Amino acid sequence: MIPSEPRLGTRPAMKYRSQLRIYVDIMRVIQREGNEAKPTRILYGANLSHDRLVKYLEELKTLGVIQESGTEDKVFSLTQKGIEFLNNFRKVESFASAFGFRI
Amino acid sequence: MEFIAFAIAFAVAYQALKGYRVSKERTLLYLHFSFILLGAGLLIDGLASIIVLISQFHRALLFLYALGYTISFLAQLVAYGILVVAYLHQTRNLSVQLAVAAPLVSVLFFERNAFAELVLIFLLVYITAQMVINYHINKTTNGLLVFGAFASLALAHFFFLMFILIPIFFPLAHIAQLFGFLLLLAMLLRVNQTS
Numbered sequence: 001m002i003p004s005e006p007r008l009g010t011r012p013a014m015k016y017r018s019q020l021r022i023y024v025d026i027m028r029v030i031q032r033e034g035n036e037a038k039p040t041r042i043l044y045g046a047n048l049s050h051d052r053l054v055k056y057l058e059e060l061k062t063l064g065v066i067q068e069s070g071t072e073d074k075v076f077s078l079t080q081k082g083i084e085f086l087n088n089f090r091k092v093e094s095f096a097s098a099f100g101f102r103i
Numbered sequence: 104m105e106f107i108a109f110a111i112a113f114a115v116a117y118q119a120l121k122g123y124r125v126s127k128e129r130t131l132l133y134l135h136f137s138f139i140l141l142g143a144g145l146l147i148d149g150l151a152s153i154i155v156l157i158s159q160f161h162r163a164l165l166f167l168y169a170l171g172y173t174i175s176f177l178a179q180l181v182a183y184g185i186l187v188v189a190y191l192h193q194t195r196n197l198s199v200q201l202a203v204a205a206p207l208v209s210v211l212f213f214e215r216n217a218f219a220e221l222v223l224i225f226l227l228v229y230i231t232a233q234m235v236i237n238y239h240i241n242k243t244t245n246g247l248l249v250f251g252a253f254a255s256l257a258l259a260h261f262f263f264l265m266f267i268l269i270p271i272f273f274p275l276a277h278i279a280q281l282f283g284f285l286l287l288l289a290m291l292l293r294v295n296q297t298s
Contacts, residue, residue: 020126085125092122092131095294098245100237101130101193103122 021103022046023065026056027078027086030066035077042076104277105149108284112142115287118294133189137182144178147171176223183226190233220264227257248290255283 017025029045030037037045043053057076060066065082069075078086096103116138123131151171155161234250262276 088121088125091294092125094243094245095118095122095291096126096128096131097237097241097243098249098290098294099134100190100233100241100246100249101128101134103126103128103131 022048022052022056023060024086024089026053026060027065027082030076030078031083031086036075037077039074039076104281105145105152108281109142109145109149111284111288111291112138112145114291116142118291130189130193133185133192137185137189140178140182140185144175144182147178148175179223180226183223183230186230187226190230217264217267220260220267224257224260224264227253227260231257245290245293248286248293252283252286252290255279255286259283 025046026042026048029042032045033041039053039057042048042057043050046053048056057066057068060082061068065079065085066076067079069077093103116135119131119135119138122128123135148171151167151174155168231250231253234246234253238246238250256279259276259279262272262279265272266276
């Protein structure tokens with residue numbers, strides 16, 4: 001059976017994650033792991049492919065919200081800027097959710 | 104009372120703008136403009152009432168009272184209209200938004216009357232219903248506070264409508280309106296306590 005095409009002007013039932021949401025998911029995995037997470041943990045935790053994970057980690061490093069340490073085993077941690085961003089995002093998420101808006 | 108409500112409306116608008124800057128979520132921008140309009144309307148209404156009171160109801164300045172109320176009413180109409188469109192934006196397609204927005208624009212040219220108050224109540228009941236659904240899904244205290252706030256504002260407008268018939272409803276309407284904004288303030292304080 002051929003799945004029906006979504007009608008023009010309507011939204012698909014499943015909403016794709018925005019870039020911001022993916023950034024936040026990655027940062028939350030790092031925070032959940034005690035602010036030191038290996039790429040494999042982030043990959044599973046944030047539900048990303050390897051290529052996309054590498055791309056997003058580079059972008060987050062450029063933004064200065066995460067930092068990389070370790071030579072052989074790469075480990076990522078949140079910077080102070082990253083911790084502050086996550087706190088701000090949590091507030092925004094809580095505020096938007098109170099009005100029934102999804103971010 | 105209007106000045107307290109104005110300050111709270113602007114605080115909500117500021118929080119929505121901060122949220123938009125972080126998330127770039129357009130619905131938060133709608134929320135910002137909606138509460139800016141609500142606050143501005145309340146401020147103008149409050150200022151006009153004070154001028155009329157200070158002038159001891161001078162006949163030449165009585166028109167200010169009506170002007171303030173009318174501006175506040177139109178601001179609320181557009182503000183709640185924006186919120187309704189924001190909820191439709193999140194749940195339905197563009198054609199439905201336009202279908203709803205068109206009569207809203209035409210309503211802007213109506214003079215103050217019971218029908219127009221009923222339109223405001225209708226908008227607020229729709230928003231309150233959205234809040235009930237939101238609370239039912241998320242079961243958060245903040246969601247409950249926002250639901251209570253919009254329910255109070257809907258009640259306030261019902262009292263404003265009843266005021267046309269029975270004067271005692273006037274202070275009750277203002278109390279319900281203030282209570283609604285105080286619930287929004289409580290939600291804002293809770294959000295900003297989140298660490």
